[in-house]
Amino acid sequence: MSVKTLPTQEEVLTQLRVEILTGRLQPGQQIVQDALAEKFGVSRVPLREALKILEGEGQVTHHLHRGYFVAELSITDLHEVYRLRALLEREAVTAAVANITDRDLLAIAELATQVRKATATGEVLAITAANREFHFAIFELSEMPRLVRLLRQLWDSTDVYRSVYFAQAPNRERILLEHDEILNALSARNVARTVRWHDTHRDNSVATVSAVISS
Amino acid sequence: MSVKTLPTQEEVLTQLRVEILTGRLQPGQQIVQDALAEKFGVSRVPLREALKILEGEGQVTHHLHRGYFVAELSITDLHEVYRLRALLEREAVTAAVANITDRDLLAIAELATQVRKATATGEVLAITAANREFHFAIFELSEMPRLVRLLRQLWDSTDVYRSVYFAQAPNRERILLEHDEILNALSARNVARTVRWHDTHRDNSVATVSAVISS
DNA sequence: ATTTCGGTGATTGGATCCAATTAGGGGGCT
DNA sequence: AGCCCCCTAATTGGATCCAATCACCGAAAT
Known part of the structure; x- marks a missing residue:
């Protein structure tokens, strides 16, 4: 044993x-x-x-x-991180769409429901963890390990502040909808739409977080 | 004392x-x-x-x-690194052109001559060091510290293999010319041209290095 | 009163020491 | 003869211990 x-x-x-x-x-x-x-x-x-x-x-x-x-994150730091994320995630997502299989789609859909469950409980830590798994499952499909590594670093560096995002109920609702949209775009193998929804997903996040940091 | x-x-x-x-x-x-x-x-x-x-x-x-x-670097790893570098360096260079001052131009020109001097001696280690300083002086102008950090990581991970690039005399010659072109493009504040020369600079490098790795 | 200097305590940086795990080899069993 | 198991040696991972540096505080001098 x-x-x-x-x-x-x-x-x-x-x-x-x-x-x-x-x-x-x-x-x-x-x-x-x-x-x-x-x-x-x-x-x-x-x-x-x-x-x-x-x-x-x-x-x-x-x-x-x-x-x-x-480390302290200034507002300019935050914007830099999200600018870099935008750049790198577009690349990752684009590659992911090219590689994605039906099996992958099922797995990601499952992770999306995990996020939904965690949201139901309202435990912020569980939500962030589930959310992270959902997104990185997609990024991993790019089959670019170094890219994924860089993205992990960027996500890590703003985790502290992102958790405040999940603390607000309306945001939690919106996230679920956006995840569904991402899933739809992935299923359709539509690169442009997948990228676009990722962008809005990020933009919504950075908006609230930067508001919090300013205070 | x-x-x-x-x-x-x-x-x-x-x-x-x-x-x-x-x-x-x-x-x-x-x-x-x-x-x-x-x-x-x-x-x-x-x-x-x-x-x-x-x-x-x-x-x-x-x-x-x-x-x-x-760590061992496979050929696919190498290509991934350079693909990411292309993505990030374009961003850095673009921002750099927006920020660059005449004083900066002088400093970078000076670094370019340092590379030239190192090349004259033929010491590979000195060349790589000088070359690195030249390029990162430009990247630093982006005023995006996290971006620069990521670029450093990417450069580090291929240093071993890039040194073989400098070991070949014809490459050393070409580099000097390309540096001059980059400097010209920077002086003209021409974003497109600066980016383009960086791209060719990288492409030349990755070509030789990947040839070496394959063997 | 303010500033500067020195001393003391706390905390880090590095060295040494000990336990735990793995790799390699020899011997025994099938 | 070949395979498996156990035992030993080497190397890593972690704990403890010691030296070096910095921050804080008080006292003295301007």
């Missing part, structure tokens, strides 16, 4: 992401390694390695002999 | 990059941490953190309990 080999390393990383995502570690705040390590029940070594990863993703910044700080 | 505090951490990272770039660590090869750490005269801790960074950049891969391996 496999007791399940647990990669403690990854564990810390995901926990760290949650801390940042939920705002328990707030933007600009210093990350005290000792405290966090104790909180997680691990030593500082795996924590530091996880932080190095997040630094590479731009989620945290590092100052020599001063430590790690949760 | 400031003895200058040396960030040992970065030191290891750049050394590692050189090892990979020069092929002393060959693609696919395992990285034995103890050996390298001793070779660098440091402990394994900073080495592991540097490796985590490189992993994030896709320069090395990591297998649990088996360690780090220098």
